[in-house]
Amino acid sequence: MAETTDSEKPVYKFESLGVHAGLSRKENVSFVFENSAHGAAIFNMTAEAFCYSRIANPTVSVFEARMAALEGGEAALATSSGSAALFTTITALAQRGSNIVVASSVSESTAHILKHRLPPLGINARFVENGSIEKVGEAVDKDTKFVLAESISGDELFVSDIEALAEAAHSKGIPFIVDNTAGAGGFLIRPIDHGADIVIQDASPWISISGSNSAGIIIDSGKFDWSQSPERFPQFFEPSPGFHGLKIWEKFGKLSFISYARAAIMRDTGPCLNPFEAFQLIAGLETLSVRLERISSNSLKLAEWLRDNERVVAVRYPGLSKHATFRLNTKYLKRGYGGLLSVSLAGSPDILQRLPGKLKLVSLGQSIGGSRTIIVPQSGGSSEANPTVWISVGLESIDDIIADLKQALPNSEK
Structure with missing residues (x-):
């Protein structure tokens, strides 16, 4: 039987995606290598297959694919918590001497990471009061890696002007990242539809039925052109010492961020989502x-x-x-x-x-x-x-x- 092409695949609405997105009856989920060279190629990102659950797992991959579909993104990376999703995103993009611009009020847990965990790493968070679009632009300099906002702020529940903030970030050549925890997996708000480049969220609230699971998710829109700012993101363009000189942009293009976050940050630091939590979250998405x-x-x-x-x-x-x-x-x-x-x-x-x-x-x-x-x-x-x-x-x-x-x-x- 001939395979269904992308143009022939049905386009489902949000409710149907919550039940079916990410499922595949043809995936090889055995974690078996053809030979040692095949295994090495997988770890070095020159071949694709499941090799180690800290990097990718079949059940977790279904959850990632489903979340990417619900949020309107191209690819996703699941993490062990919402804080892990935020920290993984920051460390994939920023290095010592970098700064990020925070364009909304944020939850207490996010504020703790930005104010207390980043400075020892040499990364500074610049907070823009009331998310003023003009002040956001003024706060960006050559060392700014991205603009961050919460879709609905965690303290006063203000709704951010996503389109305006995205335009402000893009005018400076940097991505706009939205914490969409309050957006409930894209059901209430889909920031990517309004110009956001990356979405992160705590995947416990609303996505899980109990609200007590520990999980996070990062979704890459696949729309940001990293090549417009190679000097800001050298990790995507220079030979990677951890991958035998592989140049991330040449292989992954506009999915360079999510690929680097998985292969470098997730692989080396290990804030992965365990498969049982993923199984519970998949069940939660079906009734979201x-x-x-x-x-x-x-x-x-x-x-x-x-x-x-x-x-x-x-x-x-x-x-x-x-x-x-x-x-x-x-x-x-x-x-x-x-x-x-x-x-x-x-x-x-x-x-x-x-x-x-x-x-x-x-x-x-x-x-x-x-x-x-x-x-x-x-x-x-x-x-x-x-x-x-x-x-x-x-x-x-x-x-x-x-x-x-x-x-x-x-x-x-x-």
Whole structure:
């Protein structure tokens, strides 16, 4: 039977890709080399086959291919956590003396990496307040390797202007990278469709059903032309000492970044995703669309209810378009507004200590993006007067979620 050509392959929509993308019934998954030369060629990137799970694994590869399809990218690399995805991306592109420009507010864990882990390596993060497009351009110099932003910022849930930031980065000859954790695997936002070159994300929230898996993912759009800035990225153009002088760009072209991240950073430092986690995440992708539809619906209703609650000082949620403190780019949100709310409560921080005893359905915890509704205290965003929490909204009945919070919040000072 003749093989199906690319032009004959059906084009599936997001929901179908979540179930089928990446599957192949013809892959050789045996990890067997034809001979020693074949094995050496695989490790040196001159031949392609599965050789070692730290570099590539059949189950992990299905997850990578599916995530690339859902995000609209050409290739992906799975990692052991969201932090590993960020750090792998940084170290694949930046070296001592480099800097990166951060064009949005970022989550606490990302801020720790940028502020505390990079300086000892000689890499500097330049933070641009409020993601000002003009200031982003001003912050870029000859040593800047990329512009970074979160699609929906982790602290105040602002929606970044992806198209404008991508244009600002490209005008300086550097890639634009988006942390799309809040975009839920491309269901809510697909940054690559709007000009992003690389997408990274914590693959635990929303992608996994429980929200408690440890995984990350890097997706390469395959659209950035690295050859326009060879002086910024010499690792792609100069002979690679770790690969017998192989020139990455000559072999991999516009997929040089993701290929180098896998073959050099992943191979040598080992932040790989284990196959069992990949298996669970693949299962999660099959139901991602229907879960996010329910979660987004619940979240909007809860945000509207909390906004009118006397125990609540402020609610930040992209769906509350009339909220005065929001800078919204809701044109990027086509399928809903996600499952995360930032809520400032009236009263002292002691409220958070009393809430667990009042709540009967909703829980306090740290894992967001799962099937259960969780309240996550935010130490960095709380003041003595107005403690701030995230609410990660789950799949329960919205009536039950509201009823539980209603009976708990008015009594939180008693």
